[in-house]
Amino acid sequence: MEIKNNINLKDHLTMRLGGQAKYMVEINCKEDIKNAYQYAEDHGLKVFILGGGSNTLATDKGFDGLVMLMKIKGTEVIAEDEDSITFKIGAGEILDDIVKKSVEMHLTGIEAMSMIPGTIGAAPVQNVGAYGQDISQTFVSLEAYDTNTKSFVTLSKDDCQFSYRHSIFRGSAWGRYVIHHVTITLKKGNPTPPFYKQVQDTLTQDGITEYTPDIIRETVIKIRTHKLPDPEINPNCGSFFKNAIISKEKLASLQKDYPELKGFKVDEDHYKISTGWLIDKAGLKGHKLHQMKVHDRNALVLINDCATSYESLAEARDEIIQIVKDKFDITISQEVLEMS
Structure with missing residues (x-):
């Protein structure tokens, strides 16, 4: 675990604004979280968890503390039956990579969330979603470091108190938990209508009547590419x-x-x-x-x-x-x- 000094935050945020982080560290396993928090406590530093930087802003003053870059990887099948597959996913995995993989496996549940930037670990924080789907619909549980008790815990869907673009992580438990793995269950087979209106309108315009996860993903990518600017070109x-x-x-x-x-x-x-x-x-x-x-x-x-x-x-x-x-x-x- 290497802690770096005076890192420009704008290089890690898709809006390309912000001052410097006093300290920054990459988190590659859950033990890194515990060690980083111990370092922050020993040095009197506040902490901020950063994923892909697509839903975060920093002021010109930067962050006078320790920024943890969530980089924990890995996708593991932990359960499967004739109807569904359950995955345990490292919080540092890119959300769209998980969506792409699920579509390739002919699974449904998150295909309408294609091209949403950021990491899977950030998805439960504000119950990320688009075009009629959000992460709470497939969510089973998450594993996190509880900074209050200094222990690793598992939180259920009910524990997270999901609502529209909200959860306890943006409310009563702000700053308390560091998510390191997320567990979701996806269904085998094809998605079924009714679809979100803009998705259905595009399907109809294109003359599509067969609905597969891949087709819904392609349709959503078509819509998002037209409607949303590429942050690499337009921050x-x-x-x-x-x-x-x-x-x-x-x-x-x-x-x-x-x-x-x-x-x-x-x-x-x-x-x-x-x-x-x-x-x-x-x-x-x-x-x-x-x-x-x-x-x-x-x-x-x-x-x-x-x-x-x-x-x-x-x-x-x-x-x-x-x-x-x-x-x-x-x-x-x-x-x-x-x-x-």
Whole structure:
């Protein structure tokens, strides 16, 4: 385990902004986690766990502590029956690599999550998902280091308290656990409709009536390639804002003026609506502000156009939130995590 000093965070974050991490260490096995935390405790350092850097921001001040780069690899079949296969996966594995492998094995459950950047270990933190699938739907359990008890533990699906883009890891247990393995179960065979509307529309447009994991993956890749910028070319964090959750009454009120607005039921009293639609209707799609740009194909995405400081991003974010608030009386919120 090698601990390095003064590492530029922008080289590890897809938004390409941020100062330096005072210390950084690669985590290649679960014992590295325990040892790194002991080092941090001995030196009075706070800790941040970093995966692929696609859903994380750092300020210009950087991080005055120890950043752990999660690099634990490995995919192991731990159970199989005639209907499904259960995998135990190292937290440092790239999520899209796991999706690709599952499709090659003709398994269904995560194929609509194709091309989501980041690692599988980060997926439970905000219940990552797309196009009608999220990690909680296939999730069995995870293994983690509990920094409170200084022990390795296993958490069940119920323990994680998943909800829309949320879990205990973003709430009550923020900073407590370091996930090192995730266990998921995928079904054998083909996915069955109904599919997410945009996926189904694309399938219909392409004349596809046979639904296999591979076909759904190809369709999602086609959609995402058109809608989302490549972070290697245009630095971004993917979806920057969460989709908004509003009351049933608020949705009905909005639909009087905007009958095309779709609402997706969350519970009896709340509906999810597209924050990208709100930003678009506020006249911001493709708009440049504070050296950032709202993507012209997907208004949920903020692109680093030419910004060199986090301050520019923060100003752009806050202005977008305020403009949407002024127009719709809805306060949208950031999905991307920040080092602190």
